[in-house]
Amino acid sequence: xxxxxxxxxxxxxxxxxxxxxxxxxxxxxxxxxxxxxxxxxxxxxxxxxxxxxxxxxxxxxxxxxxxxxxxxxxxxxxxxxxxxxxxxxxxxxxxxxxxxxxxxxxxxxxxxxxxxxxxxxxxxxxxxxxxxxxxxxxxxxxxxxxxxxxxxxxxxxxxxxxxxxxxxxxxxxxxxxxxxxxxxxxxxx
Amino acid sequence: xxxxxxxxxxxxxxxxxxxxxxxxxxxxxxxxxxxxxxxxxxxxxxxxxxxxxxxxxxxxxxxxxxxxxxxxxxxxxxxxxxxxxxxxxxxxxxxxxxxxxxxxxxxxxxxxxxxxxxxxxxxxxxxxxxxxxxxxxxxxxxxxxxxxxxxxxxxxxxxxxxxxxxxxxxxxxxxxxxxxxxxxxxxxx
Numbered sequence: 001x002x003x004x005x006x007x008x009x010x011x012x013x014x015x016x017x018x019x020x021x022x023x024x025x026x027x028x029x030x031x032x033x034x035x036x037x038x039x040x041x042x043x044x045x046x047x048x049x050x051x052x053x054x055x056x057x058x059x060x061x062x063x064x065x066x067x068x069x070x071x072x073x074x075x076x077x078x079x080x081x082x083x084x085x086x087x088x089x090x091x092x093x094x095x096x097x098x099x100x101x102x103x104x105x106x107x108x109x110x111x112x113x114x115x116x117x118x119x120x121x122x123x124x125x126x127x128x129x130x131x132x133x134x135x136x137x138x139x140x141x142x143x144x145x146x147x148x149x150x151x152x153x154x155x156x157x158x159x160x161x162x163x164x165x166x167x168x169x170x171x172x173x174x175x176x177x178x179x180x181x182x183x184x185x186x187x188x189x
Numbered sequence: 190x191x192x193x194x195x196x197x198x199x200x201x202x203x204x205x206x207x208x209x210x211x212x213x214x215x216x217x218x219x220x221x222x223x224x225x226x227x228x229x230x231x232x233x234x235x236x237x238x239x240x241x242x243x244x245x246x247x248x249x250x251x252x253x254x255x256x257x258x259x260x261x262x263x264x265x266x267x268x269x270x271x272x273x274x275x276x277x278x279x280x281x282x283x284x285x286x287x288x289x290x291x292x293x294x295x296x297x298x299x300x301x302x303x304x305x306x307x308x309x310x311x312x313x314x315x316x317x318x319x320x321x322x323x324x325x326x327x328x329x330x331x332x333x334x335x336x337x338x339x340x341x342x343x344x345x346x347x348x349x350x351x352x353x354x355x356x357x358x359x360x361x362x363x364x365x366x367x368x369x370x371x372x373x374x375x376x377x378x
Binding site for chain 2: 008009010011012014015018019022023025026027028029030031034035037038041132135136137138139141142143145146148149150152153155156157159160162163165166168169170171172173175176177178179180181182184185
């Protein structure tokens with residue numbers, strides 16, 4: 001029997017690492033050399049393409065998650081994290097092709113996870129507190145869990161962007177396809 | 190510049206085949222040997238686990254999409270398709286492990302796409318009409334586009350089921366994670 005969601009799962013570092021390690025290969029298998037109709041079209045004005053989402057994931061692996069983990073280990077909550085610019089990936093990665101972005105994501109993620117393992121984090125480290133510029137008090141455990149869930153939020157978005165390109169092509173099937181009812185769930189700025 | 194969604198994409202068989210061909214490898218890279226917290230937990234009562242979703246995809250490749258494509262080519266709209274039982278996958282695949290399901294999905298999908306290519310479908314074939322037991326008149330083109338979008342609706346669901354397991358673990362980050370605001374978009378029964 002599947003376990004009900006109401007049984008809350010405590011954060012477990014190995015579960016988080018297992019997921020974080022798989023995202024680059026999953027996106028590679030899904031996206032590399034796919035026709036541009038799937039990867040280079042957006043959901044309308046001020047929305048991202050799939051390639052843009054991958055650029056954001058690359059950027060977040062450079063400037064967000066690991067620097068913040070190190071920040072907590074070094075400064076705890078004595079000073080807040082640098083704010084993360086969600087559109088930085090578009091700017092910093094605008095000249096890269098999707099295959100280049102997928103290569104870079106795989107390389108960065110592997111390096112980040114090796115560095116994270118080298119910290120040899122203990123339960124008391126995971127409870128260390130940091131200070132998020134918008135969210136306030138957070139723990140290292142929450143940061144690492146959010147990194148994994150951030151991969152999933154963008155996988156969810158990628159599936160929605162892609163499916164939206166076939167909104168007309170599927171004809172009457174659109175009412176049976178839940179992803180086409182998803183209006184997007186953008187985070188507040 | 191990305192193309193706006195408002196430019197409607199006409200259905201193109203090669204785009205559909207390209208996507209259908211990638212889904213099994215993408216799910217394999219994401220899910221194989223992942224800890225069961227991600228793959229064997231559901232979203233609450235009467236909801237699916239990730240493994241259950243893969244069982245459904247296997248089942249749909251056996252009893253739904255290709256049989257219906259053949260049905261259109263043979264009978265056009267002179268008789269409706271057999272109804273598709275969405276929970277058939279649970280019943281028929283209940284004793285299979287997730288790695289077995291992933292293997293089976295890859296094999297079935299490759300066989301189905303080889304058979305589909307062997308039909309050598311021409312534009313006039315894609316316009317052939319069929320009769321869906323609930324949706325009424327549909328075309329072969331719409332059926333094939335819906336097959337691809339069905340993969341994406343379940344990828345979207347898989348990302349949501351997985352992220353939901355970390356709803357508590359991410360702490361205050363939950364408000365920045367769009368996937369955690371997605372209430373699911375189940376199709377009507």
